[in-house]
Amino acid sequence: FALRDHTAAILGVNVSRLKIVPMEIGGGFGGKGQGGCYLEPVVAALSRKCGQPVKIAMTRGEVFEGTGPTSASHIRVKLGATREGKLVAADCTLVYEAGAFPGSPVPSGCRTMLAPYEVANSFIEGIDVVVNSQKAAAYRAPGSPTAAFAAESVIDEICEQLGMDPVEFRLLNAAKEGSRQPTGPVFPKIVLG
Incomplete structure (x- = not known):
């Protein structure tokens, strides 16, 4: 009912x-959950103006052009781990460009x-930046891939510094x-494998 x-x-x-x-189903690339219209x-x-039903049909290209770009982002990740490879601290700042509106x-x-990790001490700050450009839109897991890439890249660097197998580090x-997620909720049953 958000659209209405x-x-x-x-x-x-x-x-x-x-x-x-x-009418359209599937292929939303994240845009259907954005909440905007x-x-x-x-x-x-247009329908109100002409007093008749109106339909607009767009090509996939027009959908991409007409709904806004994905967010630009700047992400800072600082992780602390013991020599044994146990993550003990995280300090992260995520800055995402919103476009003309928050x-x-x-x-x-x-x-x-x-989210995949148990980190005893974590601080994650998210900043929504309004800029003079088109409103940002959602494409393919909006916000998540860039953040995961930043965190996983730092984890790979830690593994290299410790001389530890990246898979072993992640399993540890x-x-x-x-486990309490950095944003608060507690994980229910998790099955690996």
Whole structure:
């Protein structure tokens, strides 16, 4: 109902005056969960203006061009580990570009970057930066791949410095049932293998 609610708010009408008929399924590349709407208010305004139903059909290229770019990001990861390879501390800052309005995928990056690991002491700061550009949109696990790449790259560097096998390091530090995620929730049962 988010699409209906956003469209009603943009047009200044009651939600009961709108009928949303979803047609496209699959292939959303993350954009369907973004919570924003781009074409729907335009279609509704055109329909109201001409007094007839209106449909806009876009090619895949037009969808990509019309919904906004993915977020630019700057991520700083500082991890501490013992000589035995146990992760003991994390200090991370994720800065994501939102475009013209707040709402970058920085929360997803914060939730996922250290999620596979048990880190006793962690601080993760997420910053949503508004800039003078098109509103950022979601593509393929918005916010998560860049954050995971940053954390995993640092873990690879730690493994190299310690002379430790990267798989062994990751298994040693893997989150377990009852591990607290850096963002607060506790993991339920986890099965590896």
